[in-house]
Amino acid sequence: xxxxxxxxxxxxxxPGMNAAIRxxxxxxxxxxxxxxxxxxxxxxxxxxxxxxxxxxxVTNIIGRGGSILGSARFRAFEEESVRREAIxxxxxxxxxxxxxxxxDGSYTGAxxxxxxxxxxxxxPGTIDxxxxxxxxxxxxxxxxxxxxxxxxxxxxxxxxxxxxxxVEVMGRHCGDLCVSAAIAGGADFAIVPEQPFDSxxxxxxxxxxxxxxxxxxxxxxxxxxxxxxxLANDIEGNTGIECRATVLGHIQRGGVxxxxxxxxxxxxxxxxxxxxxxxxxxxxxxxVNGELTHNGIAESIKSLPxxxxxxxxxxxxxxx
Ligand code: ADP
Numbered sequence: 001x002x003x004x005x006x007x008x009x010x011x012x013x014x015p016g017m018n019a020a021i022r023x024x025x026x027x028x029x030x031x032x033x034x035x036x037x038x039x040x041x042x043x044x045x046x047x048x049x050x051x052x053x054x055x056x057x058v059t060n061i062i063g064r065g066g067s068i069l070g071s072a073r074f075r076a077f078e079e080e081s082v083r084r085e086a087i088x089x090x091x092x093x094x095x096x097x098x099x100x101x102x103x104d105g106s107y108t109g110a111x112x113x114x115x116x117x118x119x120x121x122x123x124p125g126t127i128d129x130x131x132x133x134x135x136x137x138x139x140x141x142x143x144x145x146x147x148x149x150x151x152x153x154x155x156x157x158x159x160x161x162x163x164x165x166x167v168e169v170m171g172r173h174c175g176d177l178c179v180s181a182a183i184a185g186g187a188d189f190a191i192v193p194e195q196p197f198d199s200x201x202x203x204x205x206x207x208x209x210x211x212x213x214x215x216x217x218x219x220x221x222x223x224x225x226x227x228x229x230x231l232a233n234d235i236e237g238n239t240g241i242e243c244r245a246t247v248l249g250h251i252q253r254g255g256v257x258x259x260x261x262x263x264x265x266x267x268x269x270x271x272x273x274x275x276x277x278x279x280x281x282x283x284x285x286x287x288v289n290g291e292l293t294h295n296g297i298a299e300s301i302k303s304l305p306x307x308x309x310x311x312x313x314x315x316x317x318x319x320x
Contacts, residue, residue, distance in 0.1 A: 002276050004034040006050065006090055007099040009067040010041035010106035013253060014125045014139025016261030017067040017101050022058040023269030024099050029055055031277055036095055041102070042109055043074035046082055048089045062262055065142075065255045071102070077109050080116075087118050097276045099269075101125040101138070104301050107284055111297040119281020121272040122297050125265075127253055130174035132300040133293070134286025138268065141260040143170070143252045144180050150248055151185030155216055164206055164217035164235055164243040168228040170252050175222050175308035177252075182220035182316040190220045190316045194307050197225060203238040205317060210241055217241070220316070267292060 007024050009017050021037075028035035037057070039049040061068050076082045090098070097119045100110040103126035110120035124131040127143035147169050154165045167187070171177045175192025182190035189205055191197050206217050219235075221228055228245035235243040257265070264287060271285045271292050283294040 002033060002096050002279065004036060004093065004095040005097050005099060005273060005276055006036045006038050006045075006095045007053075007069070008038035008041050008045060008101070009069050009071045009125060010100060010102035010109065011071060011073065012103060012126055012128075013067050013071045014127050014137070015065040015142035015253075015255055015257035016138035016265040017125045018061040018064050019257060019262040019265030020101050020123055020125065020138060020269035020272075021067070021069060022061055023266040024273045025053050025058045026055055027270045027273040031273070033273070033277060036093065037069050040070040040072040041074060041106070042077040042086065043072040044070070045086045045089060046074065046077065050089060050093065050095075063256055065257060067101075080112075083112055083116060087113065087116060090118065097121070097281055099123060099272045099276070103128065103137070104131055107131070107297050107301050111282070111301065114282040114297065119276065120297070121275050121281060122284035122300070123268050123272050124284065124286055127170060127177065128172050128174050129176040130172060130306045131284075131286075132303060132306045133284050133295040135288055136264060138261055138265045139253075139257075140177065141264075142255060142258040144177060144184065145258055146252055146255055147177065147181040147248060148184045150246070150251070151181060151187065151218055151220075154246060155186070155218055158216035158218065158244075161242065162210075162215045164219060164239075164241055166219045166221050166228050166232055166235070166243065166245045168221045168223055168245065168247040170248075171222040172224065174306055175313070178220050178222040179308050179312050179316070183312060185218060185220065187218040187220040187316050190313065191225055192222045192308060192313060193225060194310065195313060199234065201317070203235065206235060206241060207239045210239070
């Protein structure tokens with residue numbers, strides 16, 4: 001029978017992580033299980049920065065972005081000896097299992113701990129939506145809404161000045177955020193990692209739109225594909241139309257979590273603790289077709305990062 005659970009947030013933070021922490025803490029306490037917050041992800045776990053949480057620690061956090069526990073990247077956790085020391089910090093407090101909120105890197109850490117006999121549950125927390133086993137990860141919806149608001153602002157000024165604006169968004173290996181933002185933001189073109197970038201089609205689309213009388217263009221660009229400033233120069237050179245680049249960067253990661261992310265975080269945080277109480281570890285939780293679900297962490301990370309919805313990819317261009 002599980003008596004004490006640890007909880008941490010790891011990797012890139014995401015709005016809605018606090019809702020998951022709140023739900024996990026309150027679910028544990030309601031079941032008479034002690035819960036311990038670990039600061040700054042696996043780094044704080046290794047440095048022994050662990051303290052017991054009570055229900056008042058999670059009051060007034062559901063509307064706050066980021067993570068009240070802090071997050072970090074800590075490459076040394078890939079070493080077994082470091083993980084063994086981290087497990088020791090948990091064992092000495094008689095903590096028997098761990099909730100890990102993060103992306104696929106954090107899931108790998110959780111899987112390694114589970115393999116070393118320390119059961120973990122992974123909760124998908126990343127704006128990139130690149131985690132398998134769930135249709136949506138916590139933070140995706142908020143980030144998407146933030147990006148769309150930025151695109152709306154950029155469209156206003158692009159339209160006044162007859163310009164094209166490139167908007168670079170996050171997504172690492174997954175174009176979900178980019179394509180979704182392109183559709184919701186009325187962009188003319190989306191450049192995503194899952195598809196070869198056809199620059200000729202981009203230049204053609206912009207030239208035709210402006211020739212037909214359009215006064216603005218928006219190009220949604222996923223990070224790590226090409227340099228946004230250089231692409232702006234290319235667009236100007238190939239179309240003769242003025243182009244500006246805006247890299248949204250970490251603006252996308254912060255801010256008040258949307259209602260969707262608060263609900264998702266609450267549901268997944270509760271499920272994670274319930275699974276551990278039922279003696280189930282080595283799983284990651286998710287939502288598929290509106291239903292809560294869980295799968296082995298091993299299966300969820302053995303394939304490449306989750307890809308975007310290909311059906312949506314061509315929509316911005318078709319509607320341009
Ligand atoms: P995310 O969880 O958002 O994908 P990262 O890929 O940066 O973010 O991973 C977060 C943390 O997870 C890393 O800093 C590291 O502490 C841990 N981690 C990542 N890969 C491994 C691994 N192969 N073994 C153990 N821990 C890992």
